[in-house]
Amino acid sequence: MDVRTLCLGALMGGEATGYEIRKMFEDGTFSHFQIASLGSIYPALTKLTQDGLVTFVEHEQENRPDKKIYQLTSEGRRSFLRTLLQTRPGEDRYRSDILFMLTFAEEMPLELTEALIDEFAARHQMMSQQIDPDKDDGTDAQGSRWHDEDGNPKPGCCFVAGLGQAMCDATLKFIRENKQGLLDQLKNYKANKS
Amino acid sequence: MDVRTLCLGALMGGEATGYEIRKMFEDGTFSHFQIASLGSIYPALTKLTQDGLVTFVEHEQENRPDKKIYQLTSEGRRSFLRTLLQTRPGEDRYRSDILFMLTFAEEMPLELTEALIDEFAARHQMMSQQIDPDKDDGTDAQGSRWHDEDGNPKPGCCFVAGLGQAMCDATLKFIRENKQGLLDQLKNYKANKS
DNA sequence: GATTGACTATATCGAATTGATATATGATAG
DNA sequence: CTATCATATATCAATTCGATATAGTCAATC
Numbered sequence: 001m002d003v004r005t006l007c008l009g010a011l012m013g014g015e016a017t018g019y020e021i022r023k024m025f026e027d028g029t030f031s032h033f034q035i036a037s038l039g040s041i042y043p044a045l046t047k048l049t050q051d052g053l054v055t056f057v058e059h060e061q062e063n064r065p066d067k068k069i070y071q072l073t074s075e076g077r078r079s080f081l082r083t084l085l086q087t088r089p090g091e092d093r094y095r096s097d098i099l100f101m102l103t104f105a106e107e108m109p110l111e112l113t114e115a116l117i118d119e120f121a122a123r124h125q126m127m128s129q130q131i132d133p134d135k136d137d138g139t140d141a142q143g144s145r146w147h148d149e150d151g152n153p154k155p156g157c158c159f160v161a162g163l164g165q166a167m168c169d170a171t172l173k174f175i176r177e178n179k180q181g182l183l184d185q186l187k188n189y190k191a192n193k194s
Numbered sequence: 195m196d197v198r199t200l201c202l203g204a205l206m207g208g209e210a211t212g213y214e215i216r217k218m219f220e221d222g223t224f225s226h227f228q229i230a231s232l233g234s235i236y237p238a239l240t241k242l243t244q245d246g247l248v249t250f251v252e253h254e255q256e257n258r259p260d261k262k263i264y265q266l267t268s269e270g271r272r273s274f275l276r277t278l279l280q281t282r283p284g285e286d287r288y289r290s291d292i293l294f295m296l297t298f299a300e301e302m303p304l305e306l307t308e309a310l311i312d313e314f315a316a317r318h319q320m321m322s323q324q325i326d327p328d329k330d331d332g333t334d335a336q337g338s339r340w341h342d343e344d345g346n347p348k349p350g351c352c353f354v355a356g357l358g359q360a361m362c363d364a365t366l367k368f369i370r371e372n373k374q375g376l377l378d379q380l381k382n383y384k385a386n387k388s
Numbered sequence: 389g390a391t392t393g394a395c396t397a398t399a400t401c402g403a404a405t406t407g408a409t410a411t412a413t414g415a416t417a418g
Numbered sequence: 419c420t421a422t423c424a425t426a427t428a429t430c431a432a433t434t435c436g437a438t439a440t441a442g443t444c445a446a447t448c
Contacts, residue, residue, distance in 0.1 A: 001291045001294065002433075002434090003433085003434075006294070009294065009297070009298065012298060012301075017396095017397070017398090018397080018398070018399095019396065019397050019398075020397095029297070030294065030297070032288060033288055033289065033290040033293040033294060034289060034290070034293075034294050035287050035289060035435095036434085036435095037434070037435055037436070038397095038398085038399085038435095038436095039399090039400080039401085039434070039435060039436065039437085040433075040434050040435070042398070042399060042400085043399090043400090043434095066397080066398080067396090067397070067398090068397090068398080081301055081302075084295055084298060084301065084302055084306075085302065085303075085306065087291075087295075089290075089291035089292045089295055089310065089313070090291040091291075091317075092288075092289070092290040092291075092292065092293075092314070092317060093229055093288075093289050093290075094226060094227055094286075094287075094288045094289075095227065095228060095229060095286070095287050095288075095289070096227045096228070096283075096286040096287075097195045097281075097283035097284045097285075097286075098283045098286065099227040099228075099286075099354050099357065099358075100195065100200070100203065100224065100227060100228050101278055101281075101283055102350050102353060102354050103203070103223070103224070103348075103350050103351050103354055104203065104206060104278060104350060105348075105349060105350030105353070106342070106348055106349065106350055107206075107275055107278065108275075108278055108279065109279075112278075112279065113350070116283065119283070120286070123285075123286060152383070154297075154299075154300055154383075155299060155300065155376055155379035155380050155383055156296050156297050156298060156299030156300055156307070156376070156380070157297050159296060159299070159372060159376045160293045160296050160297055162368065162372060163293065163365065163368050163369075163372075164293075166364050166365065166367070166368040167361050167364055167365060167368075169364070170360045170361055170363070170364030171357065171360065171361060173360070174356065174357050174360040174361075175357075178353060178356060178357075182349055182350070182353045185349035186349050186350070189346070189348075189349055196404075196405095197404080197405075211425095211426070211427090212426080212427070212428095213425065213426050213427075214426095229406095230405090231405070231406055231407070232406095232407095232426095232427085232428085233405070233406060233407070233408085233428090233429080233430085234404075234405050234406075236427065236428060236429085237404095237405095237428095237429095260426080260427080261425090261426065261427090262426090262427080
């Protein structure tokens with residue numbers, strides 16, 4: 001799923017600037033299961049404009065850089081929905097440097113292992129809190145898009161958010177239950193080697 | 195964490211060909227938390243050879259393309275361990291087209307929503323089984339590397355594998371408990387709109 | 389009162405990575 | 419008898435990332 005499609009999806013919830021779209025992937029609605037950087041979003045929006053799938057209004061601001069507020073065209077909306085129906089979703093991929101590094105726990109000092117696990121837990125703790133759909137009350141125009149125009153929560157979004165939280169919680173639970181055990185095993189393991 | 199570092203890590207468990215390294219990221223040891231494609235692995239190995247961090251022996255095979263079996267040099271091993279100690283691990287990122295698409299469940303036919311959820315569950319089911327560290331009995335030279343030379347399971351690897359399974363299980367549990375609820379909500383949601 | 393860092397906002401570009409393709413052959417399945 | 423898959427390396431265009439440039443506001447710290 002390329003960045004152009006992701007941008008169309010981001011604009012399904014209403015108008016937004018490129019910067020706001022990045023925030024949806026960085027902090028907001030999509031942050032825990034998709035990624036897109038500014039370096040790919042801006043070219044994507046330019047291309048989409050050329051193809052007539054989005055339009056933008058330029059808002060000149062005093063003492064601030066101009067704002068380009070993008071919006072789906074009806075053609076863009078149709079195109080996105082067609083993509084949804086026709087695309088075979090790509091594989092799920094989870095990428096974690098910390099887990100990769102922990103694979104080599106035997107080769108590093110115990111303190112580093114513990115620090116990595118703690119950092120991993122802290123990140124998931126933060127993510128779990130960030131996902132919470134209740135924080136979006138529908139009044140914040142630039143906020144996330146868990147609710148539709150009538151203020152009803154969108155079932156699909158709630159499901160995905162709940163799934164994300166369940167994964168975070170499972171991760172935290174596993175760490176609570178197994179961190180000390182790992183550290184003890186590592187101590188033994190290292191004692192045996194020397 | 196770049197592909198060169200990932201290759202060094204893959205070779206920490208013993209010698210391997212480029213093809214086998216890809217398998218570790220595709221099916222094997224690292225498959226559920228790191229990715230690397232052949233198009234990046236081969237150039238990385240070439241570069242690592244030039245830098246003296248790995249060496250390879252070319253095995254000519256009858257009626258088969260030559261095999262280059264790569265191995266860490268002691269310099270390569272030291273370099274990798276240094277990287278482990280010095281690198282700040284990059285952010286964890288989870289990427290899922292299916293979850294992104296499910297965000298727009300309101301806009302698609304119910305059957306597609308259900309199919310996407312089922313596919314998501316099936317993938318995680320498969321992953322959960324694939325992770326199982328017991329399948330590696332230490333006799334398979336080309337298999338995964340959950341065990342060290344003495345046949346002892348590596349605590350770090352077991353921890354990471356367990357964490358992966360816990361995440362899969364949590365995902366499957368969530369789907370079991372919430373799939374039907376979502377489908378029902380979507381039915382109501384759509385009825386309200388028309 | 390001054391500098392530092394964080395936030396809003398767009399844009400560009402080199403470097404890294406993906407994903408597809410080419411090449412070659414054996415084995416297995418339909 | 420013909421796909422398709424597995425082994426194995428290699429290359430390359432297209433995509434995407436990550437860093438940087440620009441530019442102004444605001445808050446905090448020193």
